[in-house]
Amino acid sequence: MITLKLLLQVAFRNLFKSWVNLIIGGVIFFATFLVVTGGALLDSIDSSMSRSIIGSIAGHLQVYSDKSKEELALFGAMGGETDIAALDSFAPIKAALEKHPNVQTVVPMGTSGALITSGNTVDLTLARLRALYRKNTAEGETAERRGQIDSLKQHVRQLAELLQSELATRRELIREDQVDPADAAALERARSEAFWADFDKDPLGSLEFLENQLAPQVADGDLLYIRYVGTDLASFQKTFDRMQIVDGEAVPPGKRGMLLSKFFYEEFLKLKSARRMDLIKEARDMNKKTIALDPLLQRYVKETSTQTREIVFQLDPIKTKQATARLQDILKSQETDLSRLLSSFLTVNDENFDLRYKQFYEQLVPLLDLYRIKLGDKLTITAFSRTGYVQSVSVPIYGTYQFSGLEKSPLAGAVNLMDLVSFRELYGYLTEEAKAEIAQLKQKSGAAEVKREDAEEALFGEESSPTLVAEATPGLINDDEQVSANTAALRSEDMLKRVYSQKELEDGMVLSAAIILKDPEELNATLAELARTQELKDLKLRVVSWQQAVGIIGQFVLMMKMVLWGVIVILFVVVLAIINNAVMMATLQRVREVGTMRAIGAQRSFILSMILLETVVLGLAFGGLGAGAGSALISWLGNVGIPAGTEELYFFFSGPRLLPTLGANNLITAFALVVGVSLFSTLYPAFLATRVSPVTAMQTDE
Amino acid sequence: MTPRNLLSAALAAVLLSAPPALALDAAGMTKLLQEIDDRQRNGGDYKSLLYLEQKEKDKADTVREALIYRRDADDKLMILFTKPKGEAGKGYLRLDKNLWSYDPNVGKWERRTERERIAGTDSRRADFDESRLAEEYVPTYEGEEGLGKFKVHKLALKARPGIDVAYPVIKLWVDKDTDNILKRQEFALSGRLMRTLYYPKWQKLFSESKGTDVWYPQEIRIYDEVEKANSTIVLIKSVDLRSLEANIFTKAWLESKSR
Numbered sequence A: 001m002i003t004l005k006l007l008l009q010v011a012f013r014n015l016f017k018s019w020v021n022l023i024i025g026g027v028i029f030f031a032t033f034l035v036v037t038g039g040a041l042l043d044s045i046d047s048s049m050s051r052s053i054i055g056s057i058a059g060h061l062q063v064y065s066d067k068s069k070e071e072l073a074l075f076g077a078m079g080g081e082t083d084i085a086a087l088d089s090f091a092p093i094k095a096a097l098e099k100h101p102n103v104q105t106v107v108p109m110g111t112s113g114a115l116i117t118s119g120n121t122v123d124l125t126l127a128r129l130r131a132l133y134r135k136n137t138a139e140g141e142t143a144e145r146r147g148q149i150d151s152l153k154q155h156v157r158q159l160a161e162l163l164q165s166e167l168a169t170r171r172e173l174i175r176e177d178q179v180d181p182a183d184a185a186a187l188e189r190a191r192s193e194a195f196w197a198d199f200d201k202d203p204l205g206s207l208e209f210l211e212n213q214l215a216p217q218v219a220d221g222d223l224l225y226i227r228y229v230g231t232d233l234a235s236f237q238k239t240f241d242r243m244q245i246v247d248g249e250a251v252p253p254g255k256r257g258m259l260l261s262k263f264f265y266e267e268f269l270k271l272k273s274a275r276r277m278d279l280i281k282e283a284r285d286m287n288k289k290t291i292a293l294d295p296l297l298q299r300y301v302k303e304t305s306t307q308t309r310e311i312v313f314q315l316d317p318i319k320t321k322q323a324t325a326r327l328q329d330i331l332k333s334q335e336t337d338l339s340r341l342l343s344s345f346l347t348v349n350d351e352n353f354d355l356r357y358k359q360f361y362e363q364l365v366p367l368l369d370l371y372r373i374k375l376g377d378k379l380t381i382t383a384f385s386r387t388g389y390v391q392s393v394s395v396p397i398y399g400t401y402q403f404s405g406l407e408k409s410p411l412a413g414a415v416n417l418m419d420l421v422s423f424r425e426l427y428g429y430l431t432e433e434a435k436a437e438i439a440q441l442k443q444k445s446g447a448a449e450v451k452r453e454d455a456e457e458a459l460f461g462e463e464s465s466p467t468l469v470a471e472a473t474p475g476l477i478n479d480d481e482q483v484s485a486n487t488a489a490l491r492s493e494d495m496l497k498r499v500y501s502q503k504e505l506e507d508g509m510v511l512s513a514a515i516i517l518k519d520p521e522e523l524n525a526t527l528a529e530l531a532r533t534q535e536l537k538d539l540k541l542r543v544v545s546w547q548q549a550v551g552i553i554g555q556f557v558l559m560m561k562m563v564l565w566g567v568i569v570i571l572f573v574v575v576l577a578i579i580n581n582a583v584m585m586a587t588l589q590r591v592r593e594v595g596t597m598r599a600i601g602a603q604r605s606f607i608l609s610m611i612l613l614e615t616v617v618l619g620l621a622f623g624g625l626g627a628g629a630g631s632a633l634i635s636w637l638g639n640v641g642i643p644a645g646t647e648e649l650y651f652f653f654s655g656p657r658l659l660p661t662l663g664a665n666n667l668i669t670a671f672a673l674v675v676g677v678s679l680f681s682t683l684y685p686a687f688l689a690t691r692v693s694p695v696t697a698m699q700t701d702e
Numbered sequence B: 001m002t003p004r005n006l007l008s009a010a011l012a013a014v015l016l017s018a019p020p021a022l023a024l025d026a027a028g029m030t031k032l033l034q035e036i037d038d039r040q041r042n043g044g045d046y047k048s049l050l051y052l053e054q055k056e057k058d059k060a061d062t063v064r065e066a067l068i069y070r071r072d073a074d075d076k077l078m079i080l081f082t083k084p085k086g087e088a089g090k091g092y093l094r095l096d097k098n099l100w101s102y103d104p105n106v107g108k109w110e111r112r113t114e115r116e117r118i119a120g121t122d123s124r125r126a127d128f129d130e131s132r133l134a135e136e137y138v139p140t141y142e143g144e145e146g147l148g149k150f151k152v153h154k155l156a157l158k159a160r161p162g163i164d165v166a167y168p169v170i171k172l173w174v175d176k177d178t179d180n181i182l183k184r185q186e187f188a189l190s191g192r193l194m195r196t197l198y199y200p201k202w203q204k205l206f207s208e209s210k211g212t213d214v215w216y217p218q219e220i221r222i223y224d225e226v227e228k229a230n231s232t233i234v235l236i237k238s239v240d241l242r243s244l245e246a247n248i249f250t251k252a253w254l255e256s257k258s259r
Helices: A002-015 A019-058 A091-098 A121-139 A143-173 A181-191 A193-197 A203-217 A233-239 A262-269 A272-285 A295-306 A309-314 A317-331 A338-346 A353-367 A420-427 A432-445 A455-460 A488-497 A502-507 A520-532 A534-538 A556-589 A591-599 A604-640 A647-653 A664-690 A694-699 B003-017 B026-040 B251-256
Strands: A061-065 A103-118 A222-231 A243-248 A258-261 A378-384 A390-403 A415-419 A469-471 A512-517 A541-545 B045-055 B062-071 B076-083 B091-095 B098-103 B108-112 B137-147 B150-159 B169-175 B181-187 B193-206 B213-224 B231-240
Touching (some): A002 A604, A019 A390, A019 A556, A019 A604, A019 A647, A061 A520, A091 A103, A091 A512, A091 A534, A121 A143, A121 A203, A121 A309, A121 B108, A143 A181, A143 A203, A143 A309, A143 A317, A181 A193, A181 A203, A203 B098, A203 B108, A203 B251, A222 A420, A233 A415, A262 A272, A262 A390, A272 A295, A272 A309, A295 A338, A309 A338, A317 A338, A317 A353, A338 A353, A378 A420, A390 A415, A415 A420, A420 A502, A432 B045, A432 B062, A455 B193, A512 A520, A534 A541, A556 A591, A556 A604, A591 A604, A591 A694, A604 A664, B026 B137, B026 B213, B091 B251, B098 B251, B137 B169, B150 B181, B193 B231
Parallel strands (some): A258 A390, A469 B193
Antiparallel strands (some): A061 A512, A061 A541, A103 A222, A103 A378, A103 A512, A243 A390, A258 A415, B062 B076, B076 B091, B091 B098, B098 B108, B137 B150, B150 B169, B169 B181, B181 B193, B213 B231
């Protein structure tokens, strides 16, 4: 005990005595600081990310078919969706999983994607007009419908005029002969008084003329990829606490419908000028950027002020007049061309932006369709189904939603929610009856398979038919016999009105199921137990944790941890070498002191303990300082937060900023590492010190 | 070299470099293409019943039956799927330069391009439409070849500028005896082979409106050269040359078929 006290005294006395100790201390300080802050930051990212992924779509565990060729990736993988085999029915899976005491809820799921196409402005306007005429034929004309028809007709006329002025501009840029005379003639006709006067004599014929001759001259139709998760929407909303409805309402239980992700709705379906105005506002308000200095904002301003076509094309003559008057008023201008007015109105700068933004939303937006699909409209999705047949479904959009903490994440924002029935239809699932019909058609056709490799030999070789040409028997095809009574349109109307029972939802096909656990701490144990269950093996299910279920993103934190540990290992090898050298030097400086101690009776073990203890004290003191500085930094960051500068960071931080917290484990790890490494690197110099003989030490010069 | 030797050398050079007697010159090729087009065209209307089978990797085969309606004089075409039940009422309508696709399940018309895979198969609109080779392409002669037991002319065709076709370059193997296309390969602008088609059976049928025979391939086998596992079989089951309803090539008519 006395020896220890003595040793400690010596250690403290020597702490600041040598500059070598300061170097060692500095290195230890830096290493501890890094381990504490790096570890705490990564742990915080890990826990916030896991909370938002678990609470948004993944659940704690996911199960999917063991026959799948690829691994489940709920947020999609490079190059689209992964190949997951379908599970015939959700009900037995749910029953089997719910037997485990730690399983709280099981939610059915399936992710897929499709391209949605949209015609150009003229196409869309004409499609609305056609729908009104169709309704007139079916139900008779009403005054209200006549009003709508007339307004749309005016709009189409206006579009023809706009096209004409565009064509005039184009003629200045390209050679006259590159303008197709047929197009020009069609445009001329669509602008003529006579055409519109006679429109209602043959409305469908007139519409076809416009659809086939006028509409193809406009090229603003587009293509959009939409990702969706088919699920039991009611159960999903109850289970995943991160999901919040933003606009509109939830899809009523058992009904078909979709909730679009707010991010997707804003990013892809909103009027592009409005979206860019929003982005400028956000960058200015949130990130304190200025149009004058930020090139991205300058690009937005340029695009918004030059691409006014989408606004001009949307307005019918009355609204065009209103918009022109309002802009003239705002800009105090006499200009009559709406496009030019818009262009100068939307050329914003830092001084007028806030006012213009307000005016844009108050004066212009009420005249416009702000979104391509309004809540309550039906979205038509066409998908190449698993069966090879193309399936189209019109799904009503009830509202938009977001996962709190992931509002701005493009990855989470790409997920739109869809009812299971629509999902199954788009996925394509053949009933036994449909399979039998296909088999029968195939058999009746008598078509024999010819392999690509020997097609030429089989079709034209020696064995093939000697004659190529035959006289056909004149056939009379009875159309009505061929086209069986088809009530597809009626059926789809009916299906939208139908309310599906819980049993119908649960008895059908799914791709995966999310499991929420009662005690998340037991995640790994439950995973292992479920994987061992015979019932799940019989159902050919694969059980994975949320990290695995979300694909590469789930591995992100693990990857970052590996990088951090890689850096730490390299750093500590360097630290080891530095400490080792420094203690060596220090020991050599103290040969006389050590020799004297040995001469007056100090044992070798005393010398060894003395040097080791000195390092430990050094490690604890500077390590403590490093840990203290690290803790201070983390606690400061924990108060002010680290802003998520990019959209990717938003996802990993699960929100606009990360508020890191320090765990005891971060401190313990740091101390253990520092003291361990310091001791290890001092072992050899300390051993050398014990070898110093008093005689040699005495003979050494000062 | 003596003048005599020189003369015989020149003669030999002329003889050796002369094209084979049976090769086709530009006029001959155009005539051949016009004949191929003309044979398949009908003066009046055309209706056929066809069977379409698609094979794809890791998927069960999909089969369909469809009616094809053509009015060649107006360049109009309609494809109406009739079987299986899930496909009935879907269709395509070509009017002027537009190819419209219709799905009765959603009641929507969508404009598609020439490269549209008809109903997701390896077939294109042009496979079902009247043949317009002479009008759409410029031919060059690539020689005479054997295809199995048949002797064929091999022609390379390049799309004329400004004409929208699914593939800008095609190669044809045309039977020398009957002037029927036996094989066709289609290439993208980059020169990549996209599809190979075989026409092993041709049929002809007397048309009152045309006053002579109308020809059609009874069987077309299409092999996808990009997705090698994919292929399509088209069988024309029967052809009916009676005239069609006047208003058949309208959106309203196709819509009415699914109401």
